[in-house]
Amino acid sequence: MSDVEQLTWNNPNNYDILNAIRGVSTTTYQDRIPNADKASIDDVIHNLLSWTPGMNEFIHSLVNVIGLQIYSNNNLFNNPLAKFKRGMLMTGDTIEEIMNGLLEAHRYSASDEYLEKDIFGTERPETQVNFHKINRQDYYKLTINEVELRKAFMSLGGLDQFITNLMSTPQTSDQWDEFLVTTSLFAEWHKYRGFFNVNVPDIGAEGSDPADAKYTLRRLREMADTLPFLSRRYNPAHMPIAIDKSELELIITPEANAAMDVEALSGAFNIDKAEFASRKTVIPAEYIGIPGFQAMLTTNQFFVIADNLLETRSAQNPVGLTTNYFLHHWQVISASRFAPAVLYTSAEESTPIIISGNEVVSIAAPTAKDQGGVTVTDLIRGDSYQISAAALTDPVGGANNAVRLVLVGAQSTRTKIWQNGFLTVGLDEAATTLTVNTVSVDDDSVTSTASFDVVGDLAILWPSASVSEDDDADGLFEVTPEEVTMDADFNITIPSVKGVQYSKTGTGPVNNGTVIPVAASSSVTITAAARSGYELTAGATASWTLTRA
Numbered sequence: 001m002s003d004v005e006q007l008t009w010n011n012p013n014n015y016d017i018l019n020a021i022r023g024v025s026t027t028t029y030q031d032r033i034p035n036a037d038k039a040s041i042d043d044v045i046h047n048l049l050s051w052t053p054g055m056n057e058f059i060h061s062l063v064n065v066i067g068l069q070i071y072s073n074n075n076l077f078n079n080p081l082a083k084f085k086r087g088m089l090m091t092g093d094t095i096e097e098i099m100n101g102l103l104e105a106h107r108y109s110a111s112d113e114y115l116e117k118d119i120f121g122t123e124r125p126e127t128q129v130n131f132h133k134i135n136r137q138d139y140y141k142l143t144i145n146e147v148e149l150r151k152a153f154m155s156l157g158g159l160d161q162f163i164t165n166l167m168s169t170p171q172t173s174d175q176w177d178e179f180l181v182t183t184s185l186f187a188e189w190h191k192y193r194g195f196f197n198v199n200v201p202d203i204g205a206e207g208s209d210p211a212d213a214k215y216t217l218r219r220l221r222e223m224a225d226t227l228p229f230l231s232r233r234y235n236p237a238h239m240p241i242a243i244d245k246s247e248l249e250l251i252i253t254p255e256a257n258a259a260m261d262v263e264a265l266s267g268a269f270n271i272d273k274a275e276f277a278s279r280k281t282v283i284p285a286e287y288i289g290i291p292g293f294q295a296m297l298t299t300n301q302f303f304v305i306a307d308n309l310l311e312t313r314s315a316q317n318p319v320g321l322t323t324n325y326f327l328h329h330w331q332v333i334s335a336s337r338f339a340p341a342v343l344y345t346s347a348e349e350s351t352p353i354i355i356s357g358n359e360v361v362s363i364a365a366p367t368a369k370d371q372g373g374v375t376v377t378d379l380i381r382g383d384s385y386q387i388s389a390a391a392l393t394d395p396v397g398g399a400n401n402a403v404r405l406v407l408v409g410a411q412s413t414r415t416k417i418w419q420n421g422f423l424t425v426g427l428d429e430a431a432t433t434l435t436v437n438t439v440s441v442d443d444d445s446v447t448s449t450a451s452f453d454v455v456g457d458l459a460i461l462w463p464s465a466s467v468s469e470d471d472d473a474d475g476l477f478e479v480t481p482e483e484v485t486m487d488a489d490f491n492i493t494i495p496s497v498k499g500v501q502y503s504k505t506g507t508g509p510v511n512n513g514t515v516i517p518v519a520a521s522s523s524v525t526i527t528a529a530a531r532s533g534y535e536l537t538a539g540a541t542a543s544w545t546l547t548r549a
């Protein structure tokens with residue numbers, strides 16, 4: 001191990017640093033500057049201070065070799081996402097990323113005649129290419145005063161302290177800016193719908209139910225077991241992608257991380273706690289920039305980060321006896337459209353079911369498949385299903401804006417449908433029938449519907465007593481709906497009241513926060529009903545009709 005490498009393991013004193021620099025300096029420097037020890041330290045310092053070329057070489061090595069290369073590991077802040085870097089981009093300014101799809105299978109028959117096109121014709125797989133260019137070119141200016149450097153020789157650990165103070169500012173500044181640029185990718189990806197969205201409870205909220213964390217863990221485990229199979233659903237390029245579990249990475253907020261059991265999380269990835277620690281990155285939600293963000297499941301290929309230039313240049317000021325050092329850092333900081341990116345958020349999901357076609361002229365009745373892929377007509381309480389609906393388009397095979405799914409008849413807050421077609425039926429779902437309606441986003445007059453019987457044991461879940469009071473001791477907690485009003489722009493915003501389900505007459509239940517426009521010369525009626533485990537306060541208003549002239 002060299003002297004320079006040794007400095008990364010021990011707390012170096014002046015002798016260590018002087019000898020480490022001497023070990024990587026020119027022959028001329030080594031001839032003029034002796035090895036430093038207690039007996040020779042005064043001669044070493046005298047020779048350095050009286051020999052300008054030697055002092056210049058010493059300061060250059062102090063900044064570039066010792067400070068930049070070694071002390072960068074001891075900064076006040078290190079970018080936690082730097083582990084995803086892909087090394088140095090030695091030539092050019094662009095990273096080309098290529099992904100090939102699948103080939104079509106052809107049926108072989110011994111009785112068929114194969115012609116020239118079959119034998120010599122070409123057939124290429126679907127191919128997509130992404131280009132990632134250098135998008136960060138920053139520099140940081142650092143001034144070294146020779147008077148301050150002379151003072152550093154006065155104590156045994158003076159040089160160590162000098163370097164620490166010297167490098168902490170530019171290195172920390174660089175690391176922090178790199179972190180901010182990298183984390184800005186999350187909001188950018190979300191803005192352009194690069195994530196596959198999964199809705200989960202806000203497990204980091206104060207007073208969050210442990211059952212919410214268990215449910216979130218279940219959704220993580222589902223995806224960890226799904227991503228190793230080829231699918232176009234989970235990457236924004238919609239290429240057929242499969243990943244190895246060893247490539248999985250979890251990015252999670254501190255609050256969600258605290259709510260999740262480490263043993264259970266590592267179990268979801270089928271690895272021990274020690275290995276899982278290196279595959280999990282904790283980032284505060286304020287730097288993610290996505291409303292309701294809880295976690296993100298992706299792979300180590302999601303980030304495309306490479307350094308193109310990381311070096312210092314210097315300029316001396318002979319009047320001020322100072323040297324200005326300029327730390328330059330050029331990088332590619334981007335993300336791969338070919339990497340699966342699954343977002344777990346407490347906000348409403350926004351990813352629609354993608355169906356082929358141009359103008360949607362009809363939609364087949366929705367069908368439900370259980371976790372084994374079997375089409376079913378009965379929905380079991382406590383289970384989850386995949387809802388799909390085939391669309392007929394004119395002309396056939398174009399592109400459209402997909403369909404919207406609406407679930408009608410649910411009485412449990414745990415019964416939900418997401419716009420990716422994932423349906424969960426709560427254990428406490430009291431309804432005996434659930435209806436799924438599909439509506440074309442391009443033309444809301446094109447719809448289809450299907451009803452499913454709800455079967456299985458009904459669980460009676462005791463609600464949280466901290467929400468409201470059970471004044472009449474009947475096991476149901478009283479809730480009072482908030483009044484529904486129309487604003488000056490003739491829009492109705494559905495209030496958010498725990499235990500209350502608002503519905504629009506003729507449409508069915510609507511989500512909290514939904515904005516409903518009221519057309520001219522028309523009326524909209526909104527009703528409120530108690531969810532499972534609640535009842536409306538006696539005498540509470542539960543219906544509002546709002547009319548626009």
